[in-house]
């Protein structure tokens with residue numbers, strides 16, 4: 061991708077058309093807490109969700125899928141096996157794999173599963189909160205020490221701010237190069253990088269972390285967008301679509317004096333209403 065902001069924004073319209081035309085079959089192995097929100101988010105952006113995880117059918121599912129999303133939020137023995145079978149098949153069929161390493165750093169099991177997936181398969185993109193991304197940096201030998209996430213939530217000491225943006229950008233870019241993958245680290249400001257181009261995205265709303273699964277939904281939407289375009293540009297559309305939908309959903313709940321339950325519904329509504337004009341005009345991105 062170019063490092064020119066105008067050229068990056070110029071590609072949004074054609075990529076969003078491609079994503080909608082492709083209607084990428086998005087195979088998700090994900091946690092049961094937010095699985096329904098993920099399926100609805102995929103439909104809203106223009107993908108086609110397929111949540112399958114029984115070993116018996118997985119090779120057939122991956123063979124027809126455009127993209128595979130792996131979310132380790134609520135692991136079970138069956139799911140771990142499903143992830144291994146699906147990723148092995150996805151490597152054979154060159155199907156992009158998106159990894160959401162929920163809670164990596166918090167338990168040994170999550171560390172083991174995450175690093176097994178990263179070390180043994182072609183991961184196209186990793187989407188996690190900044191604590192999760194830093195934990196992977198530590199496990200990969202790119203960072204000496206890291207805080208741990210608070211369960212599935214970011215550690216407050218890690219939150220991306222204007223002050224630590226450059227340092228975080230450099231760290232995540234180094235990690236992306238080392239792992240040969242795109243990384244999208246989320247928070248109040250998000251950082252997206254493939255190791256060559258690094259973009260900060262300052263959109264979204266502080267109500268987003270107050271509903272469960274805004275990150276899981278984002279990872280699934282990243283999957284559909286990558287399946288319909290390409291890793292870096294697809295991830296950029298996904299994060300802009302989610303965060304601008306978040307901003308509009310917040311304005312709507314404030315206007316109607318509502319709360320987080322309604323916010324969750326409006327988030328899907330505005331994801332569905334995503335259009336390139338608003339992604340371009342309302343985006344607040346900076347090339348690092």
Ligand SMILES: Nc1ncnc2c1ncn2[C@@H]1O[C@H](COP(=O)(O)OP(=O)(O)OP(=O)(O)O)[C@@H](O)[C@H]1O
Pocket residue numbers: 162188189190212213214246247248249250263264265266267268269271272273274275276277278299302303
């Ligand atoms: N304080 C904030 N202000 C604006 N946007 C935010 C804020 N916190 C998170 N977001 C947005 O919310 C979405 C999810 O990011 P977050 O870092 O909370 O993911 P997560 O911790 O993996 O979530 P979960 O595991 O609950 O699904 C991203 O689109 C991110 O940009």
Ligand SMILES: Cc1ncsc1CCO
Pocket residue numbers: 091093094133134162212272273275276
């Ligand atoms: C709350 C929760 N617990 C395991 S997965 C999940 C969804 C948000 O990541």
Ligand SMILES: [Mg+2]
Pocket residue numbers: 162163188189212275276
């Ligand atoms: Mg998460």
